[in-house]
Amino acid sequence: MRRADAIADRLGAVGSGNALELRGITKMFGALAAISDVTLTVRPGERRAVLGSNGAGKTTLFNCVTGDFLPTSGTIRLFGEDVTNFPAHERIRRGLRRTYQISLLFGGLSVRDNVYLACRGVSRGRFSLIRPRRGEALMARAEELIEAVHLGDVRDSLVASLSYGQQRQLEIALALAGAPRLILFDEPAAGLSPTERADLVAILTGLPAHIGFIIIEHDMDVALRVAQTVTMMHNGRIFKEGSPEEIENDPEVQELYLGDGSHAHG
Amino acid sequence: MALAADGLQVAPTRVERIPAAYWVVGALLLIMPLLANDFVLFQVFGWTFIMGLIALSLMFLAGYGGMVSLIQMTVAGVAGYMTAILGSSGVEQISLGLPWYVYIPAAIAIATLFGTLVGALAVRTEGIYTIMITLAIGSAFYYFAKQNYGIFNGYTGFNLVVPPDLFGVDWRQPIAFYYLTLGCAVLGYLAVLYVARAPFGLALQGVRDNPRRMAALGFNVTAHRILAYSLASVLAAVGGILLVWQNAQISPGTVGIPVVIDVLVIAVVGGLRHPIGPFIGALIYVLLRTFTPDVLAAFGQSGERYKLLIGLGFLLVVFFSPDGVLGLWERWRARRRRDPLKGAAQ
Ligand SMILES: Nc1ncnc2c1ncn2[C@@H]1O[C@H](COP(=O)(O)OP(=O)(O)O)[C@@H](O)[C@H]1O
Ligand SMILES: [Mg+2]
Numbered sequence: 001m002r003r004a005d006a007i008a009d010r011l012g013a014v015g016s017g018n019a020l021e022l023r024g025i026t027k028m029f030g031a032l033a034a035i036s037d038v039t040l041t042v043r044p045g046e047r048r049a050v051l052g053s054n055g056a057g058k059t060t061l062f063n064c065v066t067g068d069f070l071p072t073s074g075t076i077r078l079f080g081e082d083v084t085n086f087p088a089h090e091r092i093r094r095g096l097r098r099t100y101q102i103s104l105l106f107g108g109l110s111v112r113d114n115v116y117l118a119c120r121g122v123s124r125g126r127f128s129l130i131r132p133r134r135g136e137a138l139m140a141r142a143e144e145l146i147e148a149v150h151l152g153d154v155r156d157s158l159v160a161s162l163s164y165g166q167q168r169q170l171e172i173a174l175a176l177a178g179a180p181r182l183i184l185f186d187e188p189a190a191g192l193s194p195t196e197r198a199d200l201v202a203i204l205t206g207l208p209a210h211i212g213f214i215i216i217e218h219d220m221d222v223a224l225r226v227a228q229t230v231t232m233m234h235n236g237r238i239f240k241e242g243s244p245e246e247i248e249n250d251p252e253v254q255e256l257y258l259g260d261g262s263h264a265h266g
Numbered sequence: 267m268a269l270a271a272d273g274l275q276v277a278p279t280r281v282e283r284i285p286a287a288y289w290v291v292g293a294l295l296l297i298m299p300l301l302a303n304d305f306v307l308f309q310v311f312g313w314t315f316i317m318g319l320i321a322l323s324l325m326f327l328a329g330y331g332g333m334v335s336l337i338q339m340t341v342a343g344v345a346g347y348m349t350a351i352l353g354s355s356g357v358e359q360i361s362l363g364l365p366w367y368v369y370i371p372a373a374i375a376i377a378t379l380f381g382t383l384v385g386a387l388a389v390r391t392e393g394i395y396t397i398m399i400t401l402a403i404g405s406a407f408y409y410f411a412k413q414n415y416g417i418f419n420g421y422t423g424f425n426l427v428v429p430p431d432l433f434g435v436d437w438r439q440p441i442a443f444y445y446l447t448l449g450c451a452v453l454g455y456l457a458v459l460y461v462a463r464a465p466f467g468l469a470l471q472g473v474r475d476n477p478r479r480m481a482a483l484g485f486n487v488t489a490h491r492i493l494a495y496s497l498a499s500v501l502a503a504v505g506g507i508l509l510v511w512q513n514a515q516i517s518p519g520t521v522g523i524p525v526v527i528d529v530l531v532i533a534v535v536g537g538l539r540h541p542i543g544p545f546i547g548a549l550i551y552v553l554l555r556t557f558t559p560d561v562l563a564a565f566g567q568s569g570e571r572y573k574l575l576i577g578l579g580f581l582l583v584v585f586f587s588p589d590g591v592l593g594l595w596e597r598w599r600a601r602r603r604r605d606p607l608k609g610a611a612q
Pocket of ligand 1: 029032033034052053054055056057058059060061
């Protein structure tokens with residue numbers, strides 16, 4: 001019966017429309033509320049920027065969505081399905097992806113192995129004891145991803161030996177593996193050179209329309225160019241939501257965030 | 267070089283890519299029965315391959331999975347006990363006397379199940395706690411085997427446990443036993459090398475380096491760790507069966523805490539970074555254990571002092587080369603490859 005219920009739940013969810021629905025998400029670290037009562041809806045294919053000063057709770061929000069942390073309270077629905085108590089890997093297998101603000105890679109493995117692992121993680125045969133053959137579809141897919149982020153020249157290098165910018169590129173490649181439906185990018189442009197930034201914007205704007213993403217980005221130039229909607233966070237709460245123009249011209253936002261001059265904007 | 271530039275150079279075949287050192291060591295191991303006497307074949311090499319296999323199962327878990335398990339000797343012991351209990355031994359009121367094609371797979375299966383269950387408990391812990399929980403289960407098994415007379419025959423254990431007369435060969439004859447243990451060791455070694463590059467092995471190394479990221483890529487980290495224990499248990503189980511055949515007996519002392527620690531020492535001294543490490547460690551261990559008592563006696567010292575020597579050796583290796591003898595060797599080679607004039611690696 002429980003299994004039938006679960007299937008019914010998933011079938012019902014197909015039509016319900018939203019990629020992500022957060023209701024009243026709160027995450028406490030001891031007495032500190034890193035995020036409080038966040039309610040947020042993201043449509044399939046929607047591209048949203050999350051802005052907010054350091055410590056606003058943006059990364060914590062991502063961690064709750066992916067299951068890196070369990071929220072203290074609130075519910076998370078992913079493509080209509082309640083995943084609040086799902087482990088991270090179950091959410092990923094449903095089409096969620098993420099990158100990390102501080103690169104979280106496999107330093108002891110080559111670039112190719114890193115990307116191959118990402119492709120393997122969202123397909124069958126994760127436990128396979130048979131070595132992949134050269135022509136294997138998943139290998140070919142990994143090679144494509146490596147080319148897409150311009151890491152072809154270092155595909156056989158150990159990841160620990162890559163430059164900072166290359167590691168950031170690899171972060172992106174890992175998040176594009178398989179068939180993503182919603183990707184969470186945590187400050188992907190931080191520390192990149194202007195050329196690398198342009199590459200990043202090209203990758204983001206070039207994603208197929210059915211792939212939605214949420215991007216945390218301090219660089220307003222990048223954020224406003226790739227996003228259709230903007231969410232401002234402040235002290236763990238959602239402070240404003242709207243189109244990029246609305247947010248840019250909002251006097252309260254300007255005072256709080258843009259006006260202090262500590263952030264680049266275009 | 268000119269040929270290479272013209273694109274005419276033929277790519278090396280799989281066989282040609284095997285380093286020369288492999289051919290030399292392989293050939294030496296194959297003709298060893300021509301060079302060494304029975305004692306060296308049976309006692310030194312047989313024991314080296316067996317302890318190497320058991321330590322290899324720890325290397326697999328620790329080197330590729332980042333899990334330091336002290337249960338591997340106990341898993342080997344479970345397989346050894348099952349060989350004695352399900353097969354034949356001098357303790358006829360307990361041993362079932364089943365045919366080899368039943369008791370060998372059954373012994374491996376039961377030991378693997380045991381190792382997997384321990385793994386399922388241990389993977390929820392990290393670092394020192396993994397060591398503690400596996401050590402605790404290992405000593406519990408030791409005391410259980412010692413006090414249980416119905417199944418494990420208590421303190422005495424089982425004697426006269428010998429390999430079956432397969433193909434009309436007496437596998438306890440030194441030459442046959444040498445090739446038997448060599449074959450198992452080589453198979454185990456190659457299997458570990460192979461699996462390390464298969465999806466499961468890669469994923470295991472990913473889990474070692476970064477479990478959080480592995481989960482964010484869709485991997486069930488806990489399940490991968492548990493399966494690693496299962497695979498490692500198979501290696502240890504084969505080692506355990508060979509061990510009971512070599513000694514022709516098994517008793518609680520076979521799985522006592524000193525041996526459990528010895529397996530850790532072998533793996534660490536040899537090196538945890540490559541599957542050859544445990545065999546190097548095992549050879550050093552066996553040589554020390556076999557010959558130092560005589561050397562010590564010649565100097566008028568008690569033969570028991572070899573333990574002190576092993577302990578000192580362990581200290582020195584951990585102190586000077588945390589990645590074992592293998593690490594020393596790699597650093598020495600790197601230094602030799604360095605250009606003496608330019609100082610940089612060629
Ligand atoms: N693992 C953690 N343990 C304790 N406090 C944390 C942890 N992660 C984040 N915090 C705290 O939560 C708040 C929000 O952090 P974070 O989500 O990283 O902000 P942002 O990504 O917007 O800069 C900060 O005050 C931070 O110190
Ligand atoms: Mg952050």
